[in-house]
Amino acid sequence: MISSIAELISDRIGTMPAGERRAAQTLIANYPLTGLKTVAEFSTAAGVSSPTILRFVARLGFQNYPEFQSALQDELAAQLQSPASRTLNPASPAGGGAVSPMLEATLDNMRETFRHLSDKQLADIATRLAERRGKTFLIGGRFTDPLARYMAAHLAIIQPDVYHLAGQESIWRDRLIDMGKRDVLVIFDIRRYQESLVRFAEKAHQRGVQIVLFTDQWLSPIARFARHVIAGRTAVPSAWDSSAALFVVAETLIGAVTRQLEAAGAKRIRDLESLR
Amino acid sequence: MISSIAELISDRIGTMPAGERRAAQTLIANYPLTGLKTVAEFSTAAGVSSPTILRFVARLGFQNYPEFQSALQDELAAQLQSPASRTLNPASPAGGGAVSPMLEATLDNMRETFRHLSDKQLADIATRLAERRGKTFLIGGRFTDPLARYMAAHLAIIQPDVYHLAGQESIWRDRLIDMGKRDVLVIFDIRRYQESLVRFAEKAHQRGVQIVLFTDQWLSPIARFARHVIAGRTAVPSAWDSSAALFVVAETLIGAVTRQLEAAGAKRIRDLESLR
DNA sequence: GGAGCGCTGTATTTTATGTTACGTATTTTG
């Protein structure tokens, strides 16, 4: 069975004429980058003419060059999403049970999630949450609402006016009245994205509320309205998606907000410490 | 110093207008693939128009779109050639901001937690939860109750008689009447351990309820009454303890229970799948 | 509440990319 284009090529490279073989070798040499460039660039890199490149991809079974490129991109996407550590990390020892694959995937997800997340971005969001110009609302979807609760439970201690929106849709929809452009709304939404949340986000956005969105890598439609978007990896070998990466981001953010408030010498924090 | 385009983006994302920010977020969400596609594809993915994409790349300092794509390709080429660099976030090398110590500590916590947790132990707990002799109750403390909710939300789908105990102490204390030796009580309790939870656990234990305890490495006093104890690492460089390791164990357990029920060919699972 | 500025999308133009047709070179076979 042939699963990658590289395999396909090495499978057929024997039956190719000289020019196309040079194309194949050039592509394999630094795969798959050459294939993502234009036909002209590919051809000069291989030292052949453009039609030869086209005949080459035709021989591989593709209808046209763009189709070939799409296939390469899809392959690359799959590769980038499940990074190297799974294959080269010998961290999964004897065990082999059902645990380690799950753990490994989760660890990968976290590394990948943070790789796409800069310190500055997190600091910006933390600042927004810490500056306390208005109120902070948190809400989540069916499975992610606990994350909203978790974050709310912490934030509510270190600052006032933090509200978790719970219960039925009609209840939190009415809270829109309290929201304005000085307020922040933190939404957790991973697929399948919930219609009710999208509607709610849209209305809040219209009222000028700043939205911070926690979502998965495919981005909830709410991203359209969000001021800040955090995209976490969710894929694990399970029937369910994993929210663990988002959970860790949430904890990191909680820590960052706390630190900022401490640095600002917020009275509330001092009061709090004296209480402990 | 800015070495990657992703950094460049997160550096300037704050100063961008809404549309371009959406473009930036879309690109970061699955970097760098979206940037390798055509302007039209990029624009629809981000939900903006093509000129906005072009203005976006112009703002990043590129003369035109192809130049931007070449830069992305070069970056990708460098990454693919030295796979080691891919696992680490180049944005936060040594020292850096507050992100990576937090992440590193969290990852360590998870590895440590699972190191002290055998496959068999997890499988036993999963079996206990899956065998469905009685009811399943879940409850947590001040900060960990969201974890109980998260687990309950999943378990309640794949099996009946799953209850999350919420609200005031008096409410769930009364639920003790419903509990017997065929039932399972899942408790999340990390320090500072809550008196009310300990009392509740003791009473449940006296009634013969099987207790599964999620706690920290110093073990809640509830461990005395528990049939199964999961001790997660919680130490992170933050003012707060981290529940992330326990969260991942919970997810692992949810996955294991689901798998067992699938393997047992539970009718409910089949019904569920037909609903999807 | 009004004027000015800036951002965004639609429509059009321009550029360059992929594709095809055809003639020449090269290799293979009888």
Add this chain to the structure above:
DNA sequence: CAAAATACGTAACATAAAATACAGCGCTCC
């Protein structure tokens, strides 16, 4: 050794993509 078939490149063509011009809208700041 000759003839045929196959492979390859040059050059013209068509198509799709990027770039630009312009108008409408929303926003901010007086």
